[in-house]
Amino acid sequence: MTGWTVLLRGMRYRAGRSLVVLILAAIAVTAAVLTPAYEKAARQSVLTDSLRDAPAYSTSLTVSAVGPVNSPAGEPLPDSTLVGDQAFGHRPLIKSLISRPTAAVDTPASLKIGSDTWGFRYVYRQGACKLLKVTGACPSDTGQIIVSDRAAKAHNWAVGQKLSIELGAGTPQVREIVGTYTPRDPVGSEWGAHVYFTEGVIADPNSVEKKGYPTDAMFAGAEEDVKAVPSATLNMEIVYPVAVGSVKLDDVAALRDQIASASVDIAGGDLALNTQLPGILDEVSHDQAEISRTIPVVAVPLLLLVVGVLMMLVATLTEERSPEIALAKLRGYPAGRASRFGLGEVLLLITLATPIGLAAGLGAAELAARTVLAPGVHVDVTDTLPLAAAGAALIAAFVAAWAASRRTVQSGVLSLLRRVPHRTGWRASAGEGIAVALAAAALVAAWQDRSSPLALLAAPLFAIVAGIIVGRLLRVFSAVRLRLARHRGNVATMLAAAQLARRPGRHRVVMVVTIALALLGFAATAWDVSAQARSTQASLTLGAARVYTVNATDTQALIAAVRQAAPDGSAMPVVRRSERYADDLVSVVGVPADQLGKVATWPGHSSAELTELGTKLRPKAGEQVKVSGRLTAHVTVHQLGSALLQLEVLIARPGQTPLYTSLGHLQKGTHDYTGTVPEGRFVGLALVRDAADGGRAQVSMDVESLRSDGSEPDVGDPSLWQPVRDDGITVNADGSLKLDVDATGNADFVVSYLDTPAALPVALAGEAPDDDRHAKTFTFLAFAEDPQKFAVVRTADGLPRAGVHGMLVDLDYALRRADATTGPTDGTRMISEVWANSAAPADLPQRLAAAGVTVTRTQTIEGLDEQLGRRAPALAWRLYLLAGVVAAALALALVLLVARLGAAARRHEFAALRVTGVKAKVLRRGVRREHMALIGLPILAGFVVGVGSAVLMLPGFPLVTVGEVSPVKWTPTIGALAGAAVAGLLCLIVALVVAVRLVRRAAPELLRGDV
């Protein structure tokens, strides 16, 4: 017989307990392995998510050149491709990530159709036809082109037709249409950042004047065709797509280096390497740093708890084996061999648990990766860190087992046989003192800087201190209760209090349960709060259930398209602009105020509140006055100085600067002043000086009427008229519009006709972008070229799409004000969107496309919420929740095990008490009271401490975004907190049931075995 036989038979004899040790040790190793494995997978997830979220063209490696034909941009594409191939071919990492490049060269071109000039990109692109649905032939030779189906339809082009196109400043080139196309995916990443498909889209209003209206790109059959005119500006690109999903965490540093060195090589070939990969990697590093900082801090308390529970378990089990160890010593086993015999089982179980824990840790991390991390992210099984963690856990568990069993194993035979309980040593008290001191330090650190590592450990430290206090208090309290119960003769309470006050190790159980529930309470609260914060942020960030970013010709086209696509009002057009103010980005979001309640979402606010907000954003204003053709002003000039002044009217046209149309020079007396105006909106009158006249202008006049094609602005309502500037002009109305001017200088005098509020009503989130941060009116750049006036009608902490610093305005009013003043701002500064509620048609993108608006990006609140759930803070909170659940499970396992280990002795005690006449009912009551105090009190106390810690600490933690703290808000809901409360209650019930079963099996007959 070998020692192994004894060991294995002993383990089999204590199969249940051995299994629990195995499980606990496996959990300890799992926790140790899970941390680095999950941390790495989480960092990989952030990397993959960020790279995938970025447009493909920005993560591609693009070798490019811009210039005329005789520059590097004009070199044959194969030659340029060779430069790229050579640069990347020498770099194994880049080589493994890139796929076959796509080379393209294009140049701006135009053609005349009637009197209009149409601009487009003339493109030669390798394999273009694979991305197009071509009707007819694919161009494959010089002189051949394909045009888009919609351009062909718009201009009545047909296959075989020849077009004369202009490239640069050269002579027109004749090209034959050999086919027509429709892009399979016009916004597909394969097209890169090029705007090839812009039929009718005015990307740059200036281009309309310079080059005419845009049309879709024309694809050439030969590279030489694009380079036919030497003066044409060529844009040559060789795009190497990067498989971003294959970029591994360990590759990041090497990738940066290789991109930098490849860039130098390519620059040597007079070409440039463009990519946004390094910038994206920089952004990713912030999240990764947060993960690296937070996750280990989360894992430490869990590991400590697991090791602590393991120590308690080993101590209890070793004590249970005292008689066996005594036997070994009695038979003359040397101290070392007796220790090995006493600890052998536990150490073997821990050793066996290590590979199980390693596999479980990697499995749990993989499960987390598959369920909560970015798609395609997996645990790196080749990483040595989890293996090292498993090894460290094994050693730590060995040390913990040795420390826990040291006193028992070193005891003498007689002590072991008598099983004298060990008293708590000074070391335990010192440890508790250190924990209390650390908790105090953490509280101070948190008070000063909540982001410090010590502050991050505050919650677990509070949990430990709570455990110590509750454990000690319960002992004292039970001793007092015992005295009282003895005095009153209350047997049930006496039994319960005696167990709690006297039985050794009970306070440790109380401590562990309190700590576990405190951790669980904190984690559950933090998870719920952060989940709600994420949901709120997702809602605020998007503003509606679905948000489509679109390409539209102009805002009016967008509005028309949305009306056509969603006539039921389930979607609405939105235009927004972001401007930097005082180092902060302020968003101005223009929404149809009357649809706000129906389409938008505003966390914490009802649809009715949104409707009410919409009403405030769109107060009643003057009627629009549409004019066209002849416009006549009936004016009486009472006084006129020496300065010559022209009476002009301002006509606004959508998307354009207002047009000044002269009605003639002012003359004293009553006259009709007439001019021809384009179709548009009457938005004001102007008294315009002659350019060279800077002298004193004096006028006193009444505008008695304005008429154009049946429209007639109300000249008698003073609220509808307002001078643009107050310098030298007074405006009154009393049946007629009275203007009095007395000023010097070159300035003209403009009086606006207000068919919108003079200052745009705005709902403001955050501080006003003004010197006075609490100003009720301010000016800011919005949809006009120049700053516009705003009047605050509502303030809030956050607004849909505007976020925590931005403003909501009525789109119609905002555009009208822009058209009426300086004209709309540069279209590139505006972002067009379509917001849709959950009831909007699923095929809205297709409907919008049919209406001429292309969807370039789709976002949903759920999707964004999910994405935020993969950011660093959420990943850390998720691990914390997992740690809390594991802690609670450990505590429950410990409670059940402790009950199980002492079960036989307790049954005999109960049986003896039954023989003495104590009723089973009384025993049951005693057991219930004992466990209510032993489990119930720590559960309650731990939970309260956990939630309290969360309330105290969470305001300093980033809940959603790294580096940003947000106010802690919690709305009662069925979430992790409720789950944790239910779990705590279930633990108590299970413990009670198990304990009460002891009494049921403690019949007096049990004692016969002792006789």
Add this chain to the structure above:
Amino acid sequence: MAAIGVTCRGLVSIYRLEGYDVVALAGVDLDIAPGESVALLGPSGSGKSTLLSVLAGLMRPAAGRAHVGEVDLAKAGEPDLAKMRSAQVGVALQGAQRNLLPYLTAEQNVRFAQRGAVRGGPKPPSAREVLNLVGMAGRGRMRLKPGQLTPGERQRLALAVALANRPGLLLADEPTSQLDTNARDDVLAALDSVHRNGTTVIVVTHDPDVGARMGRTVTIRDGRVGGEGRSGEEFAVVGRDGSVHLPADVLEMLPPGTYLRVIPQKDGSALLVPADSAAAVAAAEVSSDYAPTGYAPGEYVPAELPQRYPSGDTHRLPETATSYPVQSVPSQWNSDTRQFPGTGSGPTVGDGVHTGRRPADYYGEER
């Protein structure tokens, strides 16, 4: 292994209990020759189990000397004591189950005990041989676990485990307790077998029959050797300090506090005479070579002795006079190496009152 003897001189053992020092052994003088079979008797709490623990090296002597074979228990370190237990001394604790690992078979339990043997030492006997010694060599029984054995078998197995390495000394604590008669006889037979095989056997027991079956009984009382028995006869032993433990029935007549005259007799015996028994005193002759305390040899010892005691002494004198002629013990019984002179030629006790008494009668033990 050759039989091992035991020697104790003024052995004192003290342990702490709830903050108090308890003197368990208060100067034990005992010699057990190699190959002897001895039963330690005595009432509960008298210190016999403590003596066994000290001899097993499980407790340290607080004072005095104790030798087990060549091992000085006062000086030996833990490794030496472990070594002693592994090879020289087998210990069977009270309660068979406490000696056995419940998950090992009988054979494996013996082997488990053999694993404690010092490596490189003499090869231990086979488990079968050891079990055979206690009458458990049946193949079927060897493969049974303790829980599957009868109580008697379990006890014999416990002895077998203690004998696993064929020690020179077997210490068994209450090996027959909680056993029926047959099982007890089996155990005693096993012990006899062990003894016959040349092992010194020391058994702690409350059972007088067990004591009677052993060659010698040593009665421990109040932490001292209070009496010894040979072949069913019990003798009081005069301690180093001259103290003698009286039998229970005598103690009833002479309760604690009684003043006695110890009157040596010419025939070598001595009389214990209560101080107030004039008639007895009159009948007694004062020995020429012995006088009570304060009296010269040959001087008459009066019945009343108050004037010779310190004033204020309140010792009560017995109302009835009783005299016990006590024969002095031959000198060899006072030496450190007592040798029993042999049955029939041994000393008799006074008027024969003690002759043939069983220890239980002697000390009022009912167990």
